[in-house]
Amino acid sequence: xxxxxxxxxxxxxxxxxxxxxxxxxxxxxxxxxxxxxxxxxxxxxxxxxxxxxxxxxxxxxxxxxxxxxxxxxxxxxxxxxxxxxxxxxxxxxxxxxxxxxxxxxxxxxxxxxxxxxxxxxxxxxxxxxxxxxxxxxxxxxxxxxxxxxxxxx
Amino acid sequence: xxxxxxxxxxxxxxxxxxxxxxxxxxxxxxxxxxxxxxxxxxxxxxxxxxxxxxxxxxxxxxxxxxxxxxxxxxxxxxxxxxxxxxxxxxxxxxxxxxxxxxxxxxxxxxxxxxxxxxxxxxxx
Numbered sequence: 001x002x003x004x005x006x007x008x009x010x011x012x013x014x015x016x017x018x019x020x021x022x023x024x025x026x027x028x029x030x031x032x033x034x035x036x037x038x039x040x041x042x043x044x045x046x047x048x049x050x051x052x053x054x055x056x057x058x059x060x061x062x063x064x065x066x067x068x069x070x071x072x073x074x075x076x077x078x079x080x081x082x083x084x085x086x087x088x089x090x091x092x093x094x095x096x097x098x099x100x101x102x103x104x105x106x107x108x109x110x111x112x113x114x115x116x117x118x119x120x121x122x123x124x125x126x127x128x129x130x131x132x133x134x135x136x137x138x139x140x141x142x143x144x145x146x147x148x149x150x151x152x153x
Numbered sequence: 154x155x156x157x158x159x160x161x162x163x164x165x166x167x168x169x170x171x172x173x174x175x176x177x178x179x180x181x182x183x184x185x186x187x188x189x190x191x192x193x194x195x196x197x198x199x200x201x202x203x204x205x206x207x208x209x210x211x212x213x214x215x216x217x218x219x220x221x222x223x224x225x226x227x228x229x230x231x232x233x234x235x236x237x238x239x240x241x242x243x244x245x246x247x248x249x250x251x252x253x254x255x256x257x258x259x260x261x262x263x264x265x266x267x268x269x270x271x272x273x274x275x276x277x
Binding site: 054057058060061064065068071072074075077078081082085101104108111112114115118119147148 | 169173176177179180183187191192202203204206207226227230233234237240262265266269272273
């Protein structure tokens with residue numbers, strides 16, 4: 001769908017986000033079901049952002065409960081926590097931490113874009129906002145990964 | 154707590170607004186949480202020892218910040234889950250059940266989280 005404002009053609013992705021605000025749920029509905037999240041045929045920036053937002057969101061909710069379960073080990077006392085720390089500082093687990101930071105950055109930065117565009121701000125620059133956010137996120141991710149793997153050395 | 158599913162525009166817009174508001178708050182709270190937990194600690198992986206965790210959570214201002222973080226992240230997570238699950242397509246009856254289930258899950262999560270950090274703070 002194409003719209004216009006001030007004589008300029010509006011990006012179809014913007015219409016999608018604004019329509020999503022009016023639609024059911026807090027985030028734009030792209031398709032009838034989650035299968036569409038992985039449908040890469042003719043994937044636009046808006047569709048890519050939508051799919052990534054959904055997938056990272058589910059991952060972060062899963063992590064929220066995993067985090068609560070891990071922190072519950074603290075109730076077992078110092079020995080239980082020290083045992084967990086030995087496991088959590090192995091390269092495999094540190095790598096999973098970096099994946100978590102990746103998910104948080106992508107979800108947070110794209111969520112910021114959705115909030116701005118859905119509120120009517122910078123609606124005509126939503127693609128540029130997405131890619132600049134991802135570029136900024138990549139820099140932060142690199143810094144975080146370096147910190148996670150080198151802290152305490 | 155009963156939650157009425159509102160298919161009207163006002164209800165949908167309210168859901169979007171709360172997701173956006175909690176999302177913006179989380180930008181600040183997650184940054185504080187991540188930096189305080191993982192970027193000011195010198196041990197590898199930025200992970201605290203048992204004693205460090207207890208001392209940290211027992212600090213009153215940190216306890217309040219972590220408590221607010223717990224509530225805001227849970228509200229945002231439940232609204233997000235709702236949105237994802239609604240993508241599956243549901244009848245009004247199932248939607249109402251979903252709303253109640255998510256409110257219950259959110260309350261259980263917040264209560265358990267507060268019990269957890271409360272017990273840990275009391276051990277410091």
